[in-house]
Amino acid sequence: xxxxxxxxxxxFFLLLAAACGGGTGPxxxxxxxxxxxxxxxxxxxxxxxxxxxxxxxxxxxxLNLSAPLQYSIDRTAVCPSGGTIATTGAAGGDxxxxxxxxxxxxxxxxxxxxITSDTTTYSxxxxxxxxxxxxxxxxxxxxxNVQHLFIQGTISVVNPQGQIALCAVDLTLDATLTIRSAHxxxxxxxxxxxxxxxxxxxxQARTPDTHSLxxxxxxx
Numbered sequence: 001x002x003x004x005x006x007x008x009x010x011x012f013f014l015l016l017a018a019a020c021g022g023g024t025g026p027x028x029x030x031x032x033x034x035x036x037x038x039x040x041x042x043x044x045x046x047x048x049x050x051x052x053x054x055x056x057x058x059x060x061x062x063l064n065l066s067a068p069l070q071y072s073i074d075r076t077a078v079c080p081s082g083g084t085i086a087t088t089g090a091a092g093g094d095x096x097x098x099x100x101x102x103x104x105x106x107x108x109x110x111x112x113x114x115i116t117s118d119t120t121t122y123s124x125x126x127x128x129x130x131x132x133x134x135x136x137x138x139x140x141x142x143x144x145n146v147q148h149l150f151i152q153g154t155i156s157v158v159n160p161q162g163q164i165a166l167c168a169v170d171l172t173l174d175a176t177l178t179i180r181s182a183h184x185x186x187x188x189x190x191x192x193x194x195x196x197x198x199x200x201x202x203x204q205a206r207t208p209d210t211h212s213l214x215x216x217x218x219x220x
Contacts, residue, residue: 030165031189032165032189032191033117037188037189038117039115039116040115040188041184041197042184044108044130044155045182047087048087048108049173049180049182049197049199050077050199050200051074051087051106052087052104052136054075055071055072055091056071056136059142060142065097066096070091071091073087073090073091074088079110079114079115080115081114081115082112082113082121083110083114084110084111084113085108085109085113086108087107087109088106088109089104090104090106095138098140098141099138099139099141100137100138102136104132105132107130108132108151109128110124110130110155124155127154127155127156129153130152130154130155132151134149143177145177147174148172148174149172149173150173151170153169154166155169168188168190170187171186179198181196181198182198183196184196
């Protein structure tokens with residue numbers, strides 16, 4: 001094989017190894033472990049569930065149902081190991097007579113969101129925003145006990161060595177409001193996800209509207 005061709009083949013296999021997570025130096029990609037996936041998913045899930053179902057009423061005002069309803073969502077949480085996850089957007093729709101759905105369109109923005117797994121802290125960022133979607137249903141003026149939200153987009157995860165994992169996010173959240181629990185399924189970083197999370201009681205109103213997720217997540 002000519003020397004130029006041999007160098008080209010060698011370069012190709014080095015790039016292939018890096019793309020598949022085989023690199024060990026800084027700024028090279030790596031593969032997330034199951035433990036890391038298990039630590040990241042609840043933060044993404046609760047970062048969406050709590051702002052949405054804290055902002056939207058469990059019981060609609062019967063005197064305010066003649067026109068389409070519109071709610072703004074804007075909450076920021078402190079991640080378990082520092083940094084923030086902010087959820088902003090809106091939910092609106094026609095619930096004349098108290099029955100119908102609010103169309104939710106929101107986004108999660110993670111900024112240096114610190115998540116610790118196996119005593120090591122990783123920094124997670126959204127790329128640039130994770131979409132949060134769903135139809136929030138009401139029946140006879142009351143929010144349906146079972147609701148379904150969806151999170152889609154990409155995140156980057158940086159380990160202490162500076163290695164970066166770029167991950168696609170495609171999660172379904174099947175939430176039960178009365179017990180503040182959600183079954184989370186889907187994929188993160190091409191890995192299957194199947195776990196349950198709970199989120200804490202409704203927080204007191206604060207200014208600015210910032211709270212911590214570190215004591216509000218339970219994984220089952």
